[in-house]
Amino acid sequence: MPPDLAALQDWMQEAILAASGADARDFVHGDNRLTAEDRIQVYARGYRQRLLECLESEYPLLAALAGPTAFQLFAQGYIAAYPSRSYTLYDFGARFADWLDAARPPGSAQAVEAIPGALARIERTKAEVHRAHGIEGAAPAWPGIDPMIAELLAMAAARRWYRPDSVRLLALPFDFSEMLASGEPVPPRPEPMLLAVARANYRVSCLPLEPWQYDWLALLPGDPAQAVPADARVASWLPFAVAQGLAAAG
Amino acid sequence: MTQPRLGLPNPGDGLGLREEHFPHLMSTPPEAWGVDWFEAITENLLDNHGWGMRVFEHVAAHRPVVLHGVSLSIGSTAPLDLAYLGKLRDLAERFRPLWVSDHLCWTGVQGVNSHDLLPLPLTEAALAHVAERVRAVQDFLGRPLIVENPSTYLEFRASQMPEAEFLARLCELTGCGLLLDVNNVHVSSFNHALDPMAYIEAIPASHVVQVHLAGPSDHGTHLIDTHDAPVPDAVWPLYAQVWERCGPVATMVEWDASIPAFEVVAAELAKARRVREGLPLAA
Numbered sequence: 001m002p003p004d005l006a007a008l009q010d011w012m013q014e015a016i017l018a019a020s021g022a023d024a025r026d027f028v029h030g031d032n033r034l035t036a037e038d039r040i041q042v043y044a045r046g047y048r049q050r051l052l053e054c055l056e057s058e059y060p061l062l063a064a065l066a067g068p069t070a071f072q073l074f075a076q077g078y079i080a081a082y083p084s085r086s087y088t089l090y091d092f093g094a095r096f097a098d099w100l101d102a103a104r105p106p107g108s109a110q111a112v113e114a115i116p117g118a119l120a121r122i123e124r125t126k127a128e129v130h131r132a133h134g135i136e137g138a139a140p141a142w143p144g145i146d147p148m149i150a151e152l153l154a155m156a157a158a159r160r161w162y163r164p165d166s167v168r169l170l171a172l173p174f175d176f177s178e179m180l181a182s183g184e185p186v187p188p189r190p191e192p193m194l195l196a197v198a199r200a201n202y203r204v205s206c207l208p209l210e211p212w213q214y215d216w217l218a219l220l221p222g223d224p225a226q227a228v229p230a231d232a233r234v235a236s237w238l239p240f241a242v243a244q245g246l247a248a249a250g
Numbered sequence: 251m252t253q254p255r256l257g258l259p260n261p262g263d264g265l266g267l268r269e270e271h272f273p274h275l276m277s278t279p280p281e282a283w284g285v286d287w288f289e290a291i292t293e294n295l296l297d298n299h300g301w302g303m304r305v306f307e308h309v310a311a312h313r314p315v316v317l318h319g320v321s322l323s324i325g326s327t328a329p330l331d332l333a334y335l336g337k338l339r340d341l342a343e344r345f346r347p348l349w350v351s352d353h354l355c356w357t358g359v360q361g362v363n364s365h366d367l368l369p370l371p372l373t374e375a376a377l378a379h380v381a382e383r384v385r386a387v388q389d390f391l392g393r394p395l396i397v398e399n400p401s402t403y404l405e406f407r408a409s410q411m412p413e414a415e416f417l418a419r420l421c422e423l424t425g426c427g428l429l430l431d432v433n434n435v436h437v438s439s440f441n442h443a444l445d446p447m448a449y450i451e452a453i454p455a456s457h458v459v460q461v462h463l464a465g466p467s468d469h470g471t472h473l474i475d476t477h478d479a480p481v482p483d484a485v486w487p488l489y490a491q492v493w494e495r496c497g498p499v500a501t502m503v504e505w506d507a508s509i510p511a512f513e514v515v516a517a518e519l520a521k522a523r524r525v526r527e528g529l530p531l532a533a
Contacts (some may be wrong), residue, residue, distance in 0.1 A: 004408065005376050006327040009359045016364060029405045033471040039404035042472065047364050084363045087321035087334045088293045131300045202301040
């Protein structure tokens with residue numbers, strides 16, 4: 001690799017990440033419209049704006065709940081702490097919830113400062129489920145039979161069940177039910193909540209769970225080859241679970 | 251002598267595949283789309299097993315597609331990302347796009363991705379470096395790489411040649427194709443007080459396999475390539491010049507922010523047809 005090119009790229013990347021035009025005149029032309037420093041700042045601003053918009057897009061409820069000023073502070077801190085290291089912007093927000101949790105003041109799990117991290121975890125999970133391997137298009141267990149009838153047959157035949165990759169389970173310190181149902185930034189209640197994020201027919205849903213539902217889903221393997229028979233307690237809930245994409249017959 | 255478009259087809263007038271238009275594309279018969287082909291952003295499809303991939307499968311079953319990347323980082327001094335290239339090759343083998351394109355730029359070094367199309371110093375050393383990497387990518391993918399001219403907001407003191415000459419020599423050295431973004435010619439020429447028509451005249455016509463059209467944002471002192479507006483009036487004469495030199499060639503409108511309804515973007519594409527026919531922009 002040409003050493004001059006490597007040094008120039010090291011310098012320019014550092015200038016963009018630090019939003020600093022120092023030494024810009026040594027490397028970059030300026031003119032009477034834009035100085036060399038101004039021209040570096042075009043890239044530095046674009047870099048931050050692009051990543052901010054990425055986070056706003058992935059975390060719309062958090063952005064709405066926190067408001068633009070607080071959300072931009074969150075985003076700026078995260079952008080500085082975790083520059084993207086992936087070929088895809090989809091990966092950029094993966095650690096946002098962890099960063100929010102680590103950056104908050106010490107306090108209980110249900111302190112108000114813990115809300116952003118918990119909410120970010122839900123929104124990131126939704127993004128993951130959107131792109132995960134789903135069960136849409138999977139070969140039917142009984143080809144040619146109406147899917148609803150096939151599900152009933154599966155239950156009657158004590159089929160073995162597994163949890164598709166497009167299902168994630170969350171144990172949260174807050175109850176976000178009202179926010180998730182309305183899509184509005186309603187503050188959560190400081191009560192534990194068990195939640196499944198699942199996809200059916202390419203639609204992603206957030207589904208509050210009872211403890212026994214959560215436990216049963218948590219025990220299900222992700223591999224159909226390792227699938228287990230349904231617990232008798234969940235039989236009456238299975239039609240709903242299958243319809244929501246929470247479980248599938250192996 | 252090189253065949254026109256490197257011997258690649260001219261599929262006609264295309265649009266970028268954007269999420270905002272998924273409902274329209276999935277609820278409208280393909281014959282009513284009014285679009286000859288589609289360009290998908292490569293990175294939106296990699297590792298994607300959801301709705302975006304399902305829509306792409308549907309579109310690719312009914313229209314020719316091309317893959318347009320933003321993270322190849324062909325000009326970076328960091329090693330080529332072989333994991334990325336492997337996924338790109340798998341995607342290309344699965345969908346058989348007409349071609350695979352990316353930008354003359356670098357996106358980061360030391361493992362960082364700025365997700366921006368950063369400019370290169372236009373030097374002999376940079377040309378040799380990029381040519382070596384283009385050849386490596388072409389060998390890996392088993393097909394010519396189509397390289398797009400970027401919008402730039404700065405020029406390096408170290409540069410030794412105009413961008414059009416850099417691209418022409420890159421084509422000669424590697425046999426790569428060009429995706430000539432006419433809006434980017436307009437943006438960079440404005441930002442650096444250069445002559446856009448001279449740029450287009452210096453491009454090797456037979457290597458141009460695709461044209462991009464888009465709308466930038468005007469910041470007074472400079473233009474930024476935001477793809478959030480109609481194609482500006484200043485770009486259409488440049489497109490007419492490109493068509494005269496390089497046509498017929500696949501033409502596509504990009505609209506990536508403040509995206510309007512599908513019909514509005516398709517109407518922008520229809521303007522390109524009117525320009526080619528020498529008609530006024532407004533029907």
